[in-house]
Amino acid sequence: MTVRRARQQAIRWLEALMWMLLWGGIGAVIWRPDATTAVARLVGIGRGADLMIYAAVIGLLIMVFQLHVAHGRIERQLTELVRKKTLDEWIGQ
């Protein structure tokens, strides 16, 4: 699915690679849940499941923030566009 999207140019290949790594990671965790416990102990968290949750929350928050900033930029561009049209129409009267 990810490869298909990359072929469609909906997302860049680098992004596709990152997403595939993510899907692969999730798949590995589902396949072998115990693997997460080993990593968790490295960081000092008791259970692998907890580590997954913390990582997911942090990752999601970062994503939301990026989306929000991007959204703000789009809104400002939209206003500039609307304003330009408004003023051009006014001058044209």
Next chain:
Amino acid sequence: MKVVAVIPARNESSRICRVLEEARPFTQNIIVVDDGSHDRTSDVAREAGAVVLRHQINRGQGAALKTGTLAALRHGADVIVHLDADGQHDPTAIPALIEPLQSGRADIVFGSRFLGLQPEDMPSWRRVLLHGGLVFNRLALGIPRRITDPQSGIRAMTANAAWRIPFSQDRMAHASEILRLVTRSTLRWTEVPVRVRYSAEVLAKGQRSADALSIVWELLLGAFQS
């Protein structure tokens, strides 16, 4: 001095006529910015003799004010007055509002609801909310304690001041942003008492608690972006 009023309006066809009539004696021109209204606001304003600009889609009061202010500057305005379209602001306050500009002791004047004139029928919850906004502005945004009404929608500025305040907040956070830009510049500001007229309609439409929170949020993000 050429005084031009800028009135952002959205779906105010029922109320804008009165505002235009009341503001006319004190202004040379009135620019109404129709911010994506679905009713006849544009037509009504045009029939009443105002210069009408229209945002094809709604962009927010701040965006409409900025569009109108730019138009006013191109119209050769010396003084620009910002006013609400719902009749909340009493246009007879305009002479008092622009007097500090005319006498040269200020570059921008804010109308304050809390400088002594009793607001007509302001409910206590709204008073508390506005006071909360005041405290927030002081603490979080570094706006000096002397400001008594940071969310005021009525203000007047010289053309020169207008050029020097490039505010970009589209929605309700523009009031605080203007304040922040002014207090961090060399522009001289002052406040003048104004009376506000609250009616059931105005209250229903006005800033809700949720709006206050979204203003906070917009300003915080704005601080990161600029």
